[in-house]
Amino acid sequence: MKKLSILLLFTLFSGQALAGKTFKNIMKRQKVRCGVTQGLPGFSAPDSKGNWKGIDVDVCKAVAAAVFGDPKKVEYISLSSQQRFTAIQSGEVDILSRVTTHTLRRDSEMGLNFAPVTYYDGQAFMVRKKDKIKSALNLNGATICVQQGTTTELGLADYFRANKMKFKTVTFENNDEVVQAFVKGRCDAFTTDASGLASERTKFKNPNAYMILPEIISKEPLAPAVGHGDDQWFDVVKWTVFAMLAAEEYGLSSRNVDKFMSSKDPKISRLLGKTKGNGKALGLNEKWAYNVIKQVGNYSEIFERNVGKDTALKLERGPNALWTKGGLMYAPPLR
Amino acid sequence: MNNNEIPFWQDPKNRSIVFQVLAFVIVIFTSWYLFSNTQANLQRQNIATGFEFFTQEAGFEIGESVVEYDSSSTYFGALKVGFLNTFKIAVVGNFFAILIGIFIGILGLSRNWMVRTLSKTYVETFRNIPLLLQLFFWYAIFTEILPGLRQAMMPIKGFFICNRGLFLTVMADHPIWSWVIAAFFLGIALTFFANHFGLKRQAKSGQEFPIIIWGIGLLFLFPVLIWLLGGAPTKLSVPELQGFNFSGGYNLSPEFFSLLLGLVLYTGAFNAEIVRAGIMSVRKGQWEAAESLGLSRFKSLRLVIFPQALRVIIPPFTSQLLNLTKNSSLAVAIAYPDFVNIANTTLNQTGQAVEVVGLIMAVYLTFSLLTSFFMNWFNRKMALVDR
Numbered sequence: 131m132k133k134l135s136i137l138l139l140f141t142l143f144s145g146q147a148l149a150g151k152t153f154k155n156i157m158k159r160q161k162v163r164c165g166v167t168q169g170l171p172g173f174s175a176p177d178s179k180g181n182w183k184g185i186d187v188d189v190c191k192a193v194a195a196a197v198f199g200d201p202k203k204v205e206y207i208s209l210s211s212q213q214r215f216t217a218i219q220s221g222e223v224d225i226l227s228r229v230t231t232h233t234l235r236r237d238s239e240m241g242l243n244f245a246p247v248t249y250y251d252g253q254a255f256m257v258r259k260k261d262k263i264k265s266a267l268n269l270n271g272a273t274i275c276v277q278q279g280t281t282t283e284l285g286l287a288d289y290f291r292a293n294k295m296k297f298k299t300v301t302f303e304n305n306d307e308v309v310q311a312f313v314k315g316r317c318d319a320f321t322t323d324a325s326g327l328a329s330e331r332t333k334f335k336n337p338n339a340y341m342i343l344p345e346i347i348s349k350e351p352l353a354p355a356v357g358h359g360d361d362q363w364f365d366v367v368k369w370t371v372f373a374m375l376a377a378e379e380y381g382l383s384s385r386n387v388d389k390f391m392s393s394k395d396p397k398i399s400r401l402l403g404k405t406k407g408n409g410k411a412l413g414l415n416e417k418w419a420y421n422v423i424k425q426v427g428n429y430s431e432i433f434e435r436n437v438g439k440d441t442a443l444k445l446e447r448g449p450n451a452l453w454t455k456g457g458l459m460y461a462p463p464l465r
Numbered sequence: 466m467n468n469n470e471i472p473f474w475q476d477p478k479n480r481s482i483v484f485q486v487l488a489f490v491i492v493i494f495t496s497w498y499l500f501s502n503t504q505a506n507l508q509r510q511n512i513a514t515g516f517e518f519f520t521q522e523a524g525f526e527i528g529e530s531v532v533e534y535d536s537s538s539t540y541f542g543a544l545k546v547g548f549l550n551t552f553k554i555a556v557v558g559n560f561f562a563i564l565i566g567i568f569i570g571i572l573g574l575s576r577n578w579m580v581r582t583l584s585k586t587y588v589e590t591f592r593n594i595p596l597l598l599q600l601f602f603w604y605a606i607f608t609e610i611l612p613g614l615r616q617a618m619m620p621i622k623g624f625f626i627c628n629r630g631l632f633l634t635v636m637a638d639h640p641i642w643s644w645v646i647a648a649f650f651l652g653i654a655l656t657f658f659a660n661h662f663g664l665k666r667q668a669k670s671g672q673e674f675p676i677i678i679w680g681i682g683l684l685f686l687f688p689v690l691i692w693l694l695g696g697a698p699t700k701l702s703v704p705e706l707q708g709f710n711f712s713g714g715y716n717l718s719p720e721f722f723s724l725l726l727g728l729v730l731y732t733g734a735f736n737a738e739i740v741r742a743g744i745m746s747v748r749k750g751q752w753e754a755a756e757s758l759g760l761s762r763f764k765s766l767r768l769v770i771f772p773q774a775l776r777v778i779i780p781p782f783t784s785q786l787l788n789l790t791k792n793s794s795l796a797v798a799i800a801y802p803d804f805v806n807i808a809n810t811t812l813n814q815t816g817q818a819v820e821v822v823g824l825i826m827a828v829y830l831t832f833s834l835l836t837s838f839f840m841n842w843f844n845r846k847m848a849l850v851d852r
Contacts, residue, residue: 211813212812215813216818219510236816238513239513240513241512271707273709278806288536298526298529303797314628316628318709357510358509359509
């Protein structure tokens with residue numbers, strides 16, 4: 131058994147050896163393999179009909195639209211936070227779009243390349259209202275539920291160490307188990323990214339019995355990632371995200387993009403591929419960005435339909451607003 | 466040319482050598498190919514390799530630990546905590562599983578229908594439900610049924626039970642306690658020695674040695690004497706509700722306790738069957754012979770039957786010891802920080818899958834080999850010796 135598992139492990143890594151670049155494989159397969167969560171409403175979760183929905187899912191759809199002109203050419207592979215890095219390293223998925231925080235170590239040692247941030251998040255705590263905890267600084271001595279192997283697990287330890295407080299952790303591999311342990315009272319608090327807390331709370335039987343503490347204790351820029359070793363594929367993913375930001379900035383959306391095809395603005399002409407060059411530079415069809423905007427939408431559309439005010443999550447744009455509106459979302463020139 | 470001479474290819478000796486060399490070359494080539502391929506791929510993607518992460522700061526907390534640990538410790542420190550937690554559950558778990566096995570196994574042979582049936586019911590129930598389900602069941606009792614911290618039940622004074630685990634009153638820290646424990650272990654050793662000496666004397670003179678009285682004296686009076694010499698401290702450490710948790714006392718976490726209960730009851734059922742089978746394998750004539758010497762039923766069991774049964778019992782018992790240790794890796798499912806749990810976290814924080822998975826396999830192999838080694842030695846000692 132032991133020999134067999136070593137063999138399996140090695141073949142996992144050797145699979146890619148001769149096959150060449152990720153991008154070529156995707157073209158041959160005619161499908162983008164997208165690593166997503168095991169169900170986090172607003173980011174990636176299947177709806178009642180079994181279709182994957184969420185910001186992270188829309189990023190994958192946008193990439194498929196840019197590459198094939200068809201957002202349906204995506205295969206979703208749901209991964210636990212533990213499986214995710216091995217999955218991208220071994221080439222099991224082409225893109226990891228799974229609420230993953232961009233960090234130095236992951237970008238280097240772990241062999242990942244991070245595309246632009248798709249959601250600026252921060253870590254927060256959720257507690258029961260009846261416990262009357264008003265601030266994260268009141269959590270000294272508390273038992274805290276957290277998902278294993280995440281940046282939140284590290285951020286939690288950092289925060290308590292910095293504030294000279296003590297705590298106990300209960301960690302599970304699976305997010306649902308963490309949430310269950312908290313709801314059932316095994317822990318005093320539950321911590322993950324603030325958006326994740328908002329998302330999980332929508333699943334609770336009695337969401338009003340819980341509150342999210344005001345402190346945001348860490349920076350969690352969530353970004354899609356690809357593996358090292360294929361720069362072209364990295365560029366495609368990167369500029370797909372930028373195209374969605376640029377579209378919002380120029381006022382283009384899935385509803386009005388056709389009208390803009392006759393626009394005289396050179397920026398828009400370049401974005402929509404009327405002025406040729408961008409597509410060729412990326413190795414894509416010149417209408418790649420048009421397809422992204424038409425078939426998936428601009429960043430604001432994606433945000434609003436998945437996590438915005440009219441959804442169960444009710445999140446504000448906050449730092450995720452465009453730079454022109456005081457946020458951090460900024461696309462370099464598409465030329 | 467001699468007619469009896471066998472052609473080279475038909476000589477089974479030559480053939481076996483050729484095939485073995487061939488198999489060896491294939492194994493070497495395959496492992497070389499896999500190794501170099503992995504190496505090349507990791508290098509191509511610029512993924513870190515090696516065990517340098519051992520000395521880096523781990524940065525995460527661990528729920529429970531038998532040694533000093535915090536998030537500023539190294540990954541090596543974290544893995545050590547996991548290793549010791551696995552060791553702890555394996556030792557405590559196997560101890561109770563063997564006790565239960567012997568006890569229930571003997572009850573299964575009782576002449577009393579009621580006792581026999583109860584034993585059988587226990588064995589069949591716990592043996593036939595998958596261990597993982599049993600673990601979830603015991604853990605669910607804590608999370609679903611038991612009350613919260615502030616409504617903790619107190620069946621006995623100073624003993625609390627709630628969804629944060631069991632809180633026990635223990636003796637407050639005092640330097641003498643470690644000496645008392647040492648005295649207890651010394652007592653065990655001395656009892657063995659006294660027994661050995663007593664048996665020798667009995668063989669010579671036929672005089673029975675009062676080992677039970679001696680045993681009680683050595684095991685209990687000796688530590689008590691040390692305790693009195695140390696000033697007889699009686700201060701207790703009682704669990705008291707303070708802030709988010711009980712302070713003082715000793716805490717058995719729901720994770721540890723559910724895992725222990727699950728492993729002990731599951732493995733205990735198998736052990737009971739092994740003990741029952743072992744005793745039944747001793748021929749009826751041995752019982753009759755013992756009886757004809759005037760030994761009571763309990764004494765025949767202890768002095769005549771059980772030592773013979775042990776020869777049948779030990780080899781499958783070894784497998785069960787190993788099974789419990791390996792099954793303890795299911796701890797991941799109920800959040801007990803065992804070695805696999807900590808190693809998984811390490812894997813995820815460092816991204817070094819090959820090294821960490823290799824490490825997990827090496828650790829369990831070491832556990833298993835050490836257990837086998839010890840049990841084989843024990844088995845040889847217990848085996849029938851020709852005189």
